[in-house]
Amino acid sequence: MLKLPNPGLDERILSHAQLEKLEVEEAGERPKWDNKAQYMLTCVGFCVGLGNVWRFPYLCQSHGGGAFMIPFLILLVLEGIPLLHLEFAIGQRLRKGSMDVWRTINPYMMGVGLASMCVSLLVSLYYNTIIAWVLWYFFNSFQEPLPWSQCPVNANRSGFEQECERSSPVDYFWYRKTLNITTDIDQTGGLQWWMVLCLISAWAVLYVCCIRGIETTGKAVYVTSTLPYVVLTIFLIRGLTLKGSVSGLVFLFTPDLNELANPATWLDAGAQVFYSFSLAFGGLISFSSYNSIHNNCEQDAVIISIINAFTSVFAATVIYTIIGFRATQRFDDCLGGNILTLLNTFDLPEGNITESNYDLALESLNATNPDIVNRLNLQTCDLNTFLTEGVEGTGLAFIVFTEAITKMPLAPLWSVLFFVMLFCLGLSSMFGNIEGVLTPLQDLKIFPKSWTKEAISGVTCLLCCCIGLIFVQGSGNYWLALFDSFAGSIPLLITGFCEMVGVVYVYGMDSRFNEDLVFMIGHKPNIFWQATWRVISPLIMLVIFLFYFVTTISKEFFYIAWDPESAKFPTLEQKPYPTWIYVIIFILAGIPSLAVPGAAIFRLLQMKIKHNDVNLTQKQAHRPLLSSVHFKRCSFIIFTIIFSTYLFK
């Protein structure tokens, strides 16, 4: 089997005998999980995140409903589980954080660790802003009536606010009261003080949970990983008792097998599996490195994958019962409005036209008085149109779902429960993200040794909070969408691919990885694992990456903006990105991706210089690979570029 030359590997890793001794004597300073449950809950919490709730249901519904399960499950088995098992196994074996793991496997592969860290950092920045939004809605749920259930009145109490009147109370509350969004990305709009407070509270909660690393995180996950399931169950029971929920479920799960022929379905399924498992962030490698050496990582990988898939389907079911309810409410309101108009125009007694005989009545009235009926401009009411308004992402949580909640009795209670669930889902994912930042920072020895864990996590959280202020300005939502599309997509695919190739071909599958697994779990991984690790999974990742890359490059760069002046208001307007955005996009997607080859080239140059210098002096041999000074300089330059572009645009 192909194996790339990798000299000096044995000196960098602990042998099996040494690992056994470490395990028995319980020596070593590496932190440990208190029990298996903490580890499982942390990994489940990291994998199960907001994407399961607001991305998967949308994909499921738009790609043929029940038929989407087929590509999703196939790719889960062929791509998700092998990659997950790989990350768990390599972390458990090498007992190092994501940065050190790659430095150990081969110093030229350190770029993979750097890329993971950069991506984790960029994702942490904007992900916590979403949690801040969730907190804002949570804080605002403690009042009756909910602030997004009705439009505010205008100055002379003669009508409602214009912007709200033209769109809807939920839209107005989201775009105006929460984001106070500007019309385009060029206008910053200044910091929104209420969102700054929410951002500070989000980072403060994260800090209190991560203050001592897994010692505190391990306790927090007992709540953050289990509460979402409790709330989802409550919502399922509540949702099924609402009118119209079944039509939502039927709409979601009705299979359309023609979608299977569409390559976009398979691509989206593959991408969803990959991102849903939070692979290539480095967090999972860190978490499994705190395990005991003989932990059964194979079993863990399979169990967590099953739980993740189950949660996606479960969440989709719950979401669509509520969406079905909302769509039915909207349909009833639409029809009710039409019926009232007809009754008023023709002075017919109430109850003459009902939902059941609406079509017949309309026909007969149209036959007798066609001009009057035409002048009424009756709306067409179609249930399917309302169901397809399901949307995804923040639109689903903060617009569609909040509207549905206002129509339920005891609305504040459901609102509180819903946003607590979203908060827990987001926070447990943030634990993994921040782990993917903190552990490499410690490995790189950026901070002085005298600093405690509390100080390091405190400074990191504080810095991230300050940089995250970008996202709480008026134009913050546009920045967030930018970060989401570019920082959290292409670099992850590259890193994931390199991880697989690195472990299989650089670390070595035959003599090393298989032996390691025999040592750790007692048996050699079977033909399924061999086939997927060596060929199938890397191939799938490569295909997904190429398609993603091609579609991103070829599509026009525009963003959708909330512009009350636009003609199509309240539909969001497509605007092209300004030219300086390309610098930002390069920093977001390019720098982490280029770190992979970049670090290898850097190392090559350093070795060459060392070779020349070794003849002159002996002292140079002990310079660290990538000193903290270099790293500080590079990061300083990067951030100066970001801020100067932002200031001088």
Add this chain to the structure above:
Amino acid sequence: MWTVWTVWMVWMVCLVPTTSEALCTEDDGYKVRLSIKTALGGDAYEWNESEMFFFKATLAFAMRTYSGGEQYDVSNILVCDETLRVSFVFVVTKPSNTSELVPRTEVENAIKKSRHRINSAFLLTDQTLDFVGINPTLAAPIQYDTPPWLIAFGVVMGLVCAGIVALLVSTFLNKKRSKKSADEEEAGRGNGILCESIRGKDGLFNQGLVDDDRLTKL
């Protein structure tokens, strides 16, 4: 003479209704629509003569309240164009002169002032008791001294800060405690052997030899 008088009476009797009908037009009055079944569902009452009388009385009450005591009566409220929808047009005549109408604006202001009482009398709302052309004044928005969200924010931040302080303090205390015990160990160290371990053991038990035993097992 007597027949002339009878003919004149009959003519007057026939004319008065037509005069009042002539007064009652939608341009001079307001159209009202009631949606009783929508509002009350199963508890809906039947719209009949008595309900109409009640409505006229309510309107007269509204006019009296607005005008500050002018003696409006049920007979001052003229109703026409009744339909099965339960909609009709009404006008208000002046109590002093029944052939003169009260201006529309006055009627509108009177209804706006007593709108809530009129709605409650009929167990209806602004939407189900519709005066076409009179828009309901919207309820004043609820004003809070402190916005509720700030209170929730304060509670959460208070708990979080308390947690952070508690954890930092406990770390600091642990450090001090471990430093103190390390200092005590330092004080007792002679030639690498802890005093505590040999205290009370007749000085024969040497820790340094224990590990060797493990290796020399044959």
